[in-house]
Amino acid sequence: MSLSQQQVAQAREQAQRVPRMKGTLRWRNELVGFGFVLPFLIAYALFLLWPVLLGLRMSLYNWNLAGGGTSAFLGLGNYQELFADANFWSALWHTILFTVLSTPFLVILALALALLINRTIPAKWLFRLAFFAPFVLPVTVVVLIWQWLFTPGFGLINSTLTAIGLPTVNWLTDPHVAMISVVVVTIWWTVGVNFLLYLAGLQQIPQDMYEAAAIDGAGAWSQILRITIPLLGRITTLIVILQVIASLQVFSQIYLLTTGGPDFVTRPVIQYIYETGFSSYRVGFASAASYVLFVLILVVTAGQFTLLQRQQRRGA
Amino acid sequence: MDCEDILCRTSLEQRISRRKFLCNTALIAAGGLAAASCAAYPTSGATSTVPITYWNLFGGGDGVRMIQMQNDFVRSHPDIKLNAVTLAWGAPYYTKLAMSASGGRPPDVGISHITRMPAYAELGFLEPFDLDMLAKAGITPDNFLPEVWQRGQYKGKLYALPLDTHPFVTYYNIDICKKAGLLGPDGDLKLIQGPTALIDALKQVKQVTRNWGLANIGPWRLFSGLYGQLGGKILSPDAKELVLDNTKAEQALSFMADLILKSKVAFPSTDYAAAIALFASQKIGFLWNGEWEVTTFQAVPNFHFNMVPFPNIFGGNQTEGDSHSFILPRQTYPDPVRRAATFTFMSFMLKDSFTWAQGGHIPAYVPVATSDAYKKLKPQSNYAGAAKDVVVDPPAWFSGSGSDFETLADAVFGAVVLGQLTPAKGIQQFRARVQRMLDTPSPTSAT
Numbered sequence: 166m167s168l169s170q171q172q173v174a175q176a177r178e179q180a181q182r183v184p185r186m187k188g189t190l191r192w193r194n195e196l197v198g199f200g201f202v203l204p205f206l207i208a209y210a211l212f213l214l215w216p217v218l219l220g221l222r223m224s225l226y227n228w229n230l231a232g233g234g235t236s237a238f239l240g241l242g243n244y245q246e247l248f249a250d251a252n253f254w255s256a257l258w259h260t261i262l263f264t265v266l267s268t269p270f271l272v273i274l275a276l277a278l279a280l281l282i283n284r285t286i287p288a289k290w291l292f293r294l295a296f297f298a299p300f301v302l303p304v305t306v307v308v309l310i311w312q313w314l315f316t317p318g319f320g321l322i323n324s325t326l327t328a329i330g331l332p333t334v335n336w337l338t339d340p341h342v343a344m345i346s347v348v349v350v351t352i353w354w355t356v357g358v359n360f361l362l363y364l365a366g367l368q369q370i371p372q373d374m375y376e377a378a379a380i381d382g383a384g385a386w387s388q389i390l391r392i393t394i395p396l397l398g399r400i401t402t403l404i405v406i407l408q409v410i411a412s413l414q415v416f417s418q419i420y421l422l423t424t425g426g427p428d429f430v431t432r433p434v435i436q437y438i439y440e441t442g443f444s445s446y447r448v449g450f451a452s453a454a455s456y457v458l459f460v461l462i463l464v465v466t467a468g469q470f471t472l473l474q475r476q477q478r479r480g481a
Numbered sequence: 482m483d484c485e486d487i488l489c490r491t492s493l494e495q496r497i498s499r500r501k502f503l504c505n506t507a508l509i510a511a512g513g514l515a516a517a518s519c520a521a522y523p524t525s526g527a528t529s530t531v532p533i534t535y536w537n538l539f540g541g542g543d544g545v546r547m548i549q550m551q552n553d554f555v556r557s558h559p560d561i562k563l564n565a566v567t568l569a570w571g572a573p574y575y576t577k578l579a580m581s582a583s584g585g586r587p588p589d590v591g592i593s594h595i596t597r598m599p600a601y602a603e604l605g606f607l608e609p610f611d612l613d614m615l616a617k618a619g620i621t622p623d624n625f626l627p628e629v630w631q632r633g634q635y636k637g638k639l640y641a642l643p644l645d646t647h648p649f650v651t652y653y654n655i656d657i658c659k660k661a662g663l664l665g666p667d668g669d670l671k672l673i674q675g676p677t678a679l680i681d682a683l684k685q686v687k688q689v690t691r692n693w694g695l696a697n698i699g700p701w702r703l704f705s706g707l708y709g710q711l712g713g714k715i716l717s718p719d720a721k722e723l724v725l726d727n728t729k730a731e732q733a734l735s736f737m738a739d740l741i742l743k744s745k746v747a748f749p750s751t752d753y754a755a756a757i758a759l760f761a762s763q764k765i766g767f768l769w770n771g772e773w774e775v776t777t778f779q780a781v782p783n784f785h786f787n788m789v790p791f792p793n794i795f796g797g798n799q800t801e802g803d804s805h806s807f808i809l810p811r812q813t814y815p816d817p818v819r820r821a822a823t824f825t826f827m828s829f830m831l832k833d834s835f836t837w838a839q840g841g842h843i844p845a846y847v848p849v850a851t852s853d854a855y856k857k858l859k860p861q862s863n864y865a866g867a868a869k870d871v872v873v874d875p876p877a878w879f880s881g882s883g884s885d886f887e888t889l890a891d892a893v894f895g896a897v898v899l900g901q902l903t904p905a906k907g908i909q910q911f912r913a914r915v916q917r918m919l920d921t922p923s924p925t926s927a928t
Contacts, residue, residue, distance in 0.1 A: 197500055229924035230579050231604040317750045318759065338750050340901065427751070428892040428901070443576035444885050446604065446878075446924040 220452045228449030230442070243453035253454060255429070256437035257461075259344070263419075263433065264412035266348045271408055272401065274352065275359030280389065282360075283367045293364070297357035304354075308421040311350045312337070337423050340430040347419050347431055354418070355411075359404050366400040367393065402473040406466060413462050434458055530562040531822040534588035536581075537567055538574035538883075542776030546840030553836065554829050561822045571883035578810065582606035585813030589823045595632045595641050595804040596874045596881035602635040603878070603925040608809045609638035614821070618828035620846075626868065629845050633806055641806035642827060644834065645842035648802035648867040649702045650772045651792060655785040657766040661685040674793045676736055683746035686766035695767035696748035696756035700737065700894035701887050702801040703769060706791055707733035709799035709872035715915075716875035723915050727908055734897050734904035736794070742900050751895040760786075771802075772841035775861065788841075788860040790867040802871035803882045804845060843868045878925045879918045889914045 224244070227237035247253050282292050299307065314321045315336035323333040336346040370393065378388050394401075416435040419425060425432030434454070442451025539547045544567055551565050566588070568574040575597060581587035583606065593601065601607050615621070622630055625643055633641035658664055663682055665671045673682050683694030697703050708715075713729040716722065740747040748756060748765060760768040761781050769791065778786055791800035807827045809820075830837075834844040835854055843865050844850045856862050880886040890911065897907035 197504060200504065227922060227924070229604070231583050231606065231924075233605075234924065312754070316755050316758070317752055318748075318755060318764075335750060338752060338895075338899070340896075424888070426892055426895070427899075428896045429889075439576075440572070440885060443579065444572050445921070446579065446600075447921075 221456060223449050224452035224456055226449050227447070228452070230446040230448055234449065239449070243450045244457070246450065247453050247457065252429070253434070253437060256432050256434040257458075259431055260413055260415060260433040260435075262344060263348065263351075263415055263431075264409060266344070267351050267412055268405065268408050270348070270352050271356055271359055272404055275356050275404070276363050276394075276397070276401075278356070278360045279363035279367055280393070283364060293361075296360050299354050300357035302354070304417040304421060307350065307354045308418055311346075311353075312422065315346060338427050340427050343423050343427060343431045347422055350418055350422060351415070359408070362400055362404055363397065366397045370396050398476075402470075405473070406469050409469060410462060410466055413458070413465065530560055531818055532562040532564060533590065533819055533822050533826060534564045534566070535590050535826070536574070536578060536588040537565070537592040538570045539567060539592070540570060541774065543773045543840055545776050546837055550830060550833050550836050553833055554826060558825065558829070561825065563826065572888075575883055579604070579606060582810040585811075587810030587812065589809075589812075589819050590827060591808050591810055592644070592805055593641060593808040594882035595643060595806045596876070597884065598633065598641040598806065598808060599635050599876060600878040600881065600925055601808070602640045606811055607640050608811050609635075609640055610642060610809065612639065614824050615639075615642070615828075618824040620828050620831060624831075624847050625845055626847065628869070629804060632804060632873070641808050642831075643845035644805045644807060644831065645837060645845050646802055646804045646868040646871055647771050647773060647842045648864060648871050649699075649706055649769065649791050649800045650864045650867065651789050652760060652768040652770065652774075652778070652786055653789070654760070654763055654766050655787055657686060657689050657763065660689045661766065670787065670789055676794055679792060679794060680740070680744050680746060683740070683767065684744065687746050690764060690766055692759070692764045693748045694746040694765065695740070695769065696759050696765050697737075697740070697898075698751075698753055698756050698768070698770040699891060700751060700898050701890040702771070703737055704730075704733055704890070704894050705801035705872055705874070706799055707736065707795060709801070710793065710795040710797035712797070714875070716877055716880075716919075718876070720875070720877035720880075721919065723912060723919060725908070725912060725915075730908050730911075731904045732795070734894065734907055737894070737898050738900065738904060741898050749899060751891070751899070772843075772861070772864065775841035776839070786860075788863055790864040790870075798867070798870040799872050800867055800870055801873075802867070803873055805842070806845075877918075878923050879921075886915070886918065889918075 225238065225240060227234040227239055227243075278296055282289060282296070286292070315323075317323060317333065317335050317338070320336075322336065326333055334342055336342055374392050374396075375388055378392055383391065414435060415433050416439070419431050419433050420436055420439075423431045425436045435458070438451045438454045438458070441454065442448045535551075537547060547567075548565075551563060554561075555563055568577055578587065578591055578593070579601065582601070587606075598607065612622075620642070629643045629646060630639075633639055633643050635641075653663075653670055655664070655668075658670060661682070662685060663671055663673075673679050686694035708730055711726075711729040711733060713726040713733075714724050717724050741749045748759060750756070756768060756770070757774060757777065759765045761778055761784065763784065772788060775788065778784060790798065807830070809823070831846040832849070834842075834846050834849045835852070835858075838844045838849065838855055838858060838861055841861055843861075844855065849855055850865065855865075874880045874882065874884070874886065877886070893902070893907050893911045893914065896902040897904055902910065
């Protein structure tokens with residue numbers, strides 16, 4: 166719903182009529198405001214901005230975990246070694262593969278669940294609880310549950326497969342299947358939050374839209390396609406962007422489930438950074454890798470944002 | 482000006498005065514908090530007990546025993562307050578230990594595998610032991626086997642005080658092996674030597690269990706033992722060259738892969754927890770693992786198992802193993818009172834290592850290892866002789882228990898035993914990866 170030209174002109178006039186604050190009053194006002202923000206600003210500068218700059222400096226030296234190596238200035242040497250390292254590229258590929266595999270499901274499945282639950286069904290609260298509850302669990306609990314489910318031989322999934330006559334699958338130790346297992350665990354764990362966001366969004370769509378469409382003869386499916394999904398555009402943008410940012414930084418569930426294995430086929434780039442920095446003591450090199458990841462996430466997010474915003478504006 | 486402006490200004494002034502009120506309240510609250518916290522800060526000399534922090538990486542069966550020993554210590558030393566922390570085995574433990582030592586406020590004492598000690602000592606994370614102080618606490622070099630004491634040395638000083646040696650051993654299910662006819666007249670396992678005898682025995686077990694004969698934990702550990710039995714070495718002593726013997730390595734790997742792929746006597750997975758569960762639920766007859774799970778299996782009701790040294794397959798008794806040891810991380814603010822309490826703690830732990838031996842390990846402290854109580858401890862004392870046949874990881878900054886070297890070896894050899902790589906290809910990959918680690922500029926030399 167866009168405002169009429171007249172309404173906009175009236176609002177502008179009203180805004181101009183409010184008296185602006187006098188000089189000293191305004192300055193005092195701003196100072197006090199700044200004072201309230203200062204504690205957070207100090208913490209932010211100390212623990213976020215300064216380390217970001219320090220880390221960049223670290224990546225230019227052969228800095229080691231003991232704090233030594235500060236005399237070995239490498240310039241872009243770490244970055245050169247990084248780009249020549251096949252392990253880095255495969256770790257990056259695994260992260261991207263994980264993102265590409267999990268994001269569509271996490272968005273579409275969440276929407277499907279929200280659409281299913283947003284009807285008049287009994288015990289709606291039970292379904293909301295069931296779908297959101299996994300998200301509340303910490304990653305170690307989730308991994309523990311799924312490790313038992315995935316256990317080769319007598320785990321729940323494999324014994325079900327055996328019971329119906331299918332061959333068992335080595336969910337976590339077969340290199341072709343390991344990444345899929347990780348994606349399944351992630352979907353089970355995190356679909357809840359997207360589901361809730363979609364549910365909230367669905368409830369904001371006015372019912373009379375659907376009624377009007379029904380009167381015009383639209384079936385349920387075309388109602389979903391033509392009304393629901395376009396009106397959920399903003400939320401979908403938000404969910405997709407947040408999901409991609411989070412997926413590119415995946416680490417804990419992969420590390421706990423497969424330790425990046427078998428044979429490093431599931432190792433994400435953050436695990437690569439962790440191993441080179443902390444297990445191999447080379448924090449300078451690991452810093453270089455983390456800055457490359459940072460730039461990548463920035464580029465991907467910025468690209469996504471502009472693309473989706475453009476789509477949004479065209480659609481609205 | 483009209484009423485509207487006056488109203489605006491008044492409300493503005495009200496807003497400021499409310500803000501002023503909040504400001505003042507915040508300042509008073511902050512000041513009060515600071516004053517209170519200053520008053521409550523305890524000075525180190527005011528407490529009557531000496532606090533010491535102790536980090537270890539013992540979970541599972543090990544963890545139970547270590548907690549028992551810690552409780553023994555706390556009961557007998559009420560003047561020392563022990564803060565013990567257990568962290569996950571492997572990288573999660575060693576990275577935290579390194580970071581804390583790098584930060585200057587590490588625990589007073591920690592556990593380290595003796596193979597990880599040289600890298601940490603070179604990085605400057607550790608302090609050498611004062612042997613006089615150790616003697617005053619009742620521990621002297623002649624209380625240890627010379628080869629074990631030697632492993633704790635770095636550049637002529639003692640950096641790691643050995644607690645135990647833990648070899649890779651054979652567990653077997655007595656009932657299943659009896660049905661398979663593998664037990665001798667004395668009820669003990671008949672000696673199995675050589676690859677064919679082993680595979681035959683496992684086939685007989687497989688017939689009894691209808692599952693598999695054996696599960697193996699850790700492809701690297703098995704490879705290390707077999708390759709050691711063939712007399713092969715992996716790195717040159719100065720850790721600069723790869724001296725892997727391809728023929729011997731291929732022989733060891735082929736045998737490992739054969740157990741799963743050709744003879745089909747071994748559980749086709751490298752999953753640690755699954756293998757333990759299979760053995761404990763009596764679905765397999767043999768388990769090759771470190772001796773530390775003995776407590777786990779003893780807790781299973783109606784489960785009769787025994788332990789013997791790893792078999793002689795390729796002409797030697799070598800088996801993979803390592804030693805746990807105490808290390809002193811470097812403190813930025815060393816406290817002599819805490820240091821003395823730490824030595825008391827370590828000395829007590831060594832003397833109490835009979836409890837630790839019950840957890841499966843071979844005690845490094847000779848008075849306990851040669852005691853009657855230990856000799857009577859079955860099945861733990863069955864493999865006490867394996868301590869001298871232990872093959873540890875090749876010495877290098879990237880090697881040792883829980884290191885990247887072991888992770889990559891497990892990854893490659895795991896792929897070989899599961900049939901995803903041929904032994905020849907596996908060795909090629911292993912060589913390539915180890916060579917890359919050798920070519921990486923050593924962070925330890927950059928200090």
